[in-house]
Amino acid sequence: MKLKTKALSVITACALVVSASVGIKPSVSFAEPSSKDISNTMEWGSVEIGGGGFVTGIITGQKEMYLRTDVGGAYKYNYETNRWDQLFAFINEADRGLLSVKGIAIDPTDDDTVYFLCGCAYFSDARTEIIKTTDGGKTFTHVDVTDMIQVHGNGDGRECSEPIAIDPDDPDIIYAGGDVTAGDSALIKSTDGGKTWKPVKGYDDLGLYKNDVKWPTWTDHIARGTGSGEYNTQNGVATIKVLDGKVYVGTSVTGQTNIHVADVDTDEFTELSSDLPTANYPVTISDDGNGNIFVTYIAGLAFSGSAGGAYKYNIASGKVTDISPSGNAIGMITADKSDPNKLVARTCGIWSGQYYEKEWSESSMAWGDYFFKSTDGGKTWTNITPGQQVGQYTDNHYFISEPIDTNGYDWIYGKAIHWGSGILIDPRNPDKILMTSGNGVFACDNVWDEKGLQFYFDPAGIEEVVALDMVSIPERNAYSAIGDYDGFIHTDVNEIPEQYQPNMGSTSAIAYCPQNPDVMIRIAKDQNDTAPGFYTLDGGKTWNKMANANGGRAAITQLEDGSYRFFKSAHENDKTSAVFYSDDLGQTWETCTGIPSAYGSKMTNMFIEPNKPNIVYAYVTYYNESWFYSKDKPDMSDAHYTLCVSTDYGKTFTGTDVAMYDQCDSAGRIAYLGEDNLIIGAGWYGMYSVTDNGKTINKLENVSYCKTVGYGAPEKKGDVNTLYMYGKPQDSDPEGVYRSQDGGETWVLINSEMLYGGTGNGNFLVGDMNEFGTVYMSTVGCGIIYGRLSEEPIPPETSETSETTIPTTTTTTVTTEETGNTIPSGSFDPKDLMYGDTNRDMSVDSADIVVLNKYLINSVDYPLKDAQAYEQAQTVYDDEIDTKDSIAIINYVLQLIDLDDLGPAR
Numbered sequence: 001m002k003l004k005t006k007a008l009s010v011i012t013a014c015a016l017v018v019s020a021s022v023g024i025k026p027s028v029s030f031a032e033p034s035s036k037d038i039s040n041t042m043e044w045g046s047v048e049i050g051g052g053g054f055v056t057g058i059i060t061g062q063k064e065m066y067l068r069t070d071v072g073g074a075y076k077y078n079y080e081t082n083r084w085d086q087l088f089a090f091i092n093e094a095d096r097g098l099l100s101v102k103g104i105a106i107d108p109t110d111d112d113t114v115y116f117l118c119g120c121a122y123f124s125d126a127r128t129e130i131i132k133t134t135d136g137g138k139t140f141t142h143v144d145v146t147d148m149i150q151v152h153g154n155g156d157g158r159e160c161s162e163p164i165a166i167d168p169d170d171p172d173i174i175y176a177g178g179d180v181t182a183g184d185s186a187l188i189k190s191t192d193g194g195k196t197w198k199p200v201k202g203y204d205d206l207g208l209y210k211n212d213v214k215w216p217t218w219t220d221h222i223a224r225g226t227g228s229g230e231y232n233t234q235n236g237v238a239t240i241k242v243l244d245g246k247v248y249v250g251t252s253v254t255g256q257t258n259i260h261v262a263d264v265d266t267d268e269f270t271e272l273s274s275d276l277p278t279a280n281y282p283v284t285i286s287d288d289g290n291g292n293i294f295v296t297y298i299a300g301l302a303f304s305g306s307a308g309g310a311y312k313y314n315i316a317s318g319k320v321t322d323i324s325p326s327g328n329a330i331g332m333i334t335a336d337k338s339d340p341n342k343l344v345a346r347t348c349g350i351w352s353g354q355y356y357e358k359e360w361s362e363s364s365m366a367w368g369d370y371f372f373k374s375t376d377g378g379k380t381w382t383n384i385t386p387g388q389q390v391g392q393y394t395d396n397h398y399f400i401s402e403p404i405d406t407n408g409y410d411w412i413y414g415k416a417i418h419w420g421s422g423i424l425i426d427p428r429n430p431d432k433i434l435m436t437s438g439n440g441v442f443a444c445d446n447v448w449d450e451k452g453l454q455f456y457f458d459p460a461g462i463e464e465v466v467a468l469d470m471v472s473i474p475e476r477n478a479y480s481a482i483g484d485y486d487g488f489i490h491t492d493v494n495e496i497p498e499q500y501q502p503n504m505g506s507t508s509a510i511a512y513c514p515q516n517p518d519v520m521i522r523i524a525k526d527q528n529d530t531a532p533g534f535y536t537l538d539g540g541k542t543w544n545k546m547a548n549a550n551g552g553r554a555a556i557t558q559l560e561d562g563s564y565r566f567f568k569s570a571h572e573n574d575k576t577s578a579v580f581y582s583d584d585l586g587q588t589w590e591t592c593t594g595i596p597s598a599y600g601s602k603m604t605n606m607f608i609e610p611n612k613p614n615i616v617y618a619y620v621t622y623y624n625e626s627w628f629y630s631k632d633k634p635d636m637s638d639a640h641y642t643l644c645v646s647t648d649y650g651k652t653f654t655g656t657d658v659a660m661y662d663q664c665d666s667a668g669r670i671a672y673l674g675e676d677n678l679i680i681g682a683g684w685y686g687m688y689s690v691t692d693n694g695k696t697i698n699k700l701e702n703v704s705y706c707k708t709v710g711y712g713a714p715e716k717k718g719d720v721n722t723l724y725m726y727g728k729p730q731d732s733d734p735e736g737v738y739r740s741q742d743g744g745e746t747w748v749l750i751n752s753e754m755l756y757g758g759t760g761n762g763n764f765l766v767g768d769m770n771e772f773g774t775v776y777m778s779t780v781g782c783g784i785i786y787g788r789l790s791e792e793p794i795p796p797e798t799s800e801t802s803e804t805t806i807p808t809t810t811t812t813t814v815t816t817e818e819t820g821n822t823i824p825s826g827s828f829d830p831k832d833l834m835y836g837d838t839n840r841d842m843s844v845d846s847a848d849i850v851v852l853n854k855y856l857i858n859s860v861d862y863p864l865k866d867a868q869a870y871e872q873a874q875t876v877y878d879d880e881i882d883t884k885d886s887i888a889i890i891n892y893v894l895q896l897i898d899l900d901d902l903g904p905a906r
Contacts, residue, residue: 051440053464093758100153149178177237331421368416463783546586600625712767
C-alpha cells in the first residue's frame, strides 16, 4: 500500500523530469493535494472491547506467536505488554478483502519472516495476495497470486490450519494452497522466498478439482473447485506440512483419498496411507518432532462436530494409529516441543457444557468444545474442558478444570470456547495453552497440573466486533450498537466497557432524545428470543422491552405534551427506506408518510433538531433494483439521495432530491453543524450543506468524494461542530479521514495510513461530543477505531506522509531578468532551512517532487511558494534550480541518500 503508492509517485516524477529536460511538454495533468496533512498530530488505535470475532488460527514460531482472523486482519503477540498487536492497520478500503487471512506461515529459522495468505471473495475484486514481512510486521511486501489461486478467508473451512507452509530445510521454498484455482493448480510453490510463484502441476494431476465454480456467484469468473457448491463452501487445500524433504497436503474432499505426499524435489503426489480415513475432511497436519505426524478430521466444513477423529502416522514405518480422544471432530493436536509425549487436543464444532461458576446451574453453562491433554503420546487422554468435574456434585467433589474466568471481560460470561480448531502451546511457556474461538482467544496457564486448571478469556488487543451504529452524548458517554454482542457504554477507549443488559444479540441502532438524553432506544438487527428492542427513561439504568420489528436506524423526539416519539427505519434486508414511529414507547408502530421507497433502497437515517423537536430529517438512499428490466443503466429516477423533512414531529415528510446515488455504500449519515445547519454526503457525488430546515441544499465544491460524514465537539465553545469525513476533498487528495472546523469550507487530512480497511458495515464517523479532536470509526472487522489528538505530535521525519501547518508570513515580490518569474522575497532564519522541502510543509516527500517539476516546466504558472522555498529547492546547491535538484529529492524519497545529503555540504 504505502510503498506501492510512493513508488508510483516517484516514477511519475522521474518521467516528468526527463520530459522537462528535453523540452517535451508532458501529457499528464499536474495535481497537488489540496488539503494539509496533519496526521502527525493524531494517534489512532482500537477502542477496548476484547475479541468479538472468529480467531481462525494461532501460529507459533520459535519464540513468537501470530494470529489470523476471518475478517479482522492479523496480529502478533507482544510479550512485553501481554497483548496482541494488530499488524494490518495499514490496509485501506480498496484492499479490505486482505483483512481475511486464510493462512500464516512462519519461517522455521526466523520468527520475523512471516507469510500471510489473504483474500475475500466478496471484497477487493476477489483478489488473493501473499503478504510477507521480514521484520516481524513492521513492513510488508505483496504478491498478487489471483490468476493462480483464490481464497476466501471468511468461508467454510477457514478453521483448517494452515494452507501455507515453509520448508524448514530451505526457507526459500514455500507452498500455498487455494480454495479454488484460476490457473493450472490449486497448489502453488515459490523457490525464491515468495517473490515468484508457480503452479504445482503434480498436485493438479490428482484430479481433485473437477467442478466449475463461479467465483463469486454474481460474476462470470469461473474457477475450478473440489465441490459443486457456491464460493463460500469451497475450501480446496485445507492444510500443508513440509517436513524432512516431503510436503504433505490435506484436501477438502471426502469419499476418496484426501491426504497426499510428495518429495519436495519432484512434487509428484501419491496417497500417504490407505489406512487413513476418507469419510471426513482433514483439518490439520502437525508433528511431534519425534518422527510422527498427526492428522485430524471434521465431519463438515461448516463446523459439524458429529464425527472425525485424530490419527498418528509414523513416518519411518508408515503405521497409522487412531488416537482420537473422543468420537467427535478433532480440530488440532499440538505437541510440547521439549517432550513429544505431551499433547493437547480439542474438538471442533460440538456443543458440550462449559461452566462459568462452580455451582452447577443452567445459567452458568455455555456450549462449546471439549479439550484434552495426554502425557503418553496420545495413548490415553484426560478431559480438561472448563468445569470438568470428577465425582458427583457433593461436598468432596473437585475440578480438573475450574470454570472459565472472564478476566475482566464480563460480556463474555455465558459464552463458550467454541467454533474453532486451534489449541497451541505458548513457545515461551510450555505450561500455557491458547485456544481459538468464535469470539476471541482463551488461555490456560497451568495445563500440566493434575487438577485445578484455570481457563480464562484472553483477547487483550484483539478487536473484531462489527460496529453498526454509535452515538456520543454531550456531557455523557459514547454508546455503540454491535453485531452479535448488542453494544457497550464507552467511558474510556482503553477500558473494558460495560455491555447493555438485558443483552439482545445483534443490534443495529442506538439513539437518544436530544431534548432529554436519559431517553434512549436500541433496535435489534435480527429477530431474537430476548426482544426486538429496548428503551430506557433513566439513562440506561433500566431497560424495557419494545414490540417493534427488527430495524436499521433509530431516533427520538419529544412531543409537546412531554411524551416521546420513537422512530425506526426498515432493516437493510427489507430493502426498503421506510420509516416507522411509535407514540407508546415502542409497543405499536405506524408508517411515516412521504418517505420514497423501492425494492433495493437502503436504510434511512433520521435526525432531530435539538431546539426544534418538531423538525425531523430523514435522509433516504433510494434505489430501484429493477431498473435493468427497461434501461441500460440507472438514472436519477432509479437511484438518488433524497432529504425528507417533517415539521409535524415526524408523521409526514416532504422530500427533495439531492444527488444521484452511486450504488456504492450508502452515505446516508447526517452531520449536525448547529441549528438549521446540516451536512450530508453523497458518495462520489460529493457533499451538500442543508439550511433553512431543508429548504436550501447546496453542493460543496471542495468535496470530491464523501463515503460518510459525522460530527463532534468544536474546539471552541460557540463554534460550529467539527466535521469528520471519510473520502477526499479533491480528486488529487489521498483517500482517508478528514476534519473540518469551518462547516466544510476547508479540510485537513488526519488519517490516510491507519484505515483498518475503511468504515465497513456501519459506515460511520462519530465525533466525540465532549472532547474536540476525538472521533470513532466503524470498520469491516477490526472493531471500533478511535482517533484523537496526540500529546506529542510525531516528528515529520518519522512519518512518511505527515505534514504540519506552518505559520503564514507576509512577503513582497521582485522580478528576475533571467526568467521573468516572480520570486517572493523575505527573510528567514537559515537554521530553519529544510532542503528538498519545496512546498514548505516541513517534510520532504513525493509531493515536493511534483511541486518542483511543475516549476521546472512552467515557472510562471507554477512559482514556488516563497523565498525560503526557492532556497530549499536548491538541493544540489549550484546556484541553479534544475532537474539535478529534482533527481536529488527522488533519491532521498527512494531512501538512496539521507536528508543531510540534500543542500550544501555541511
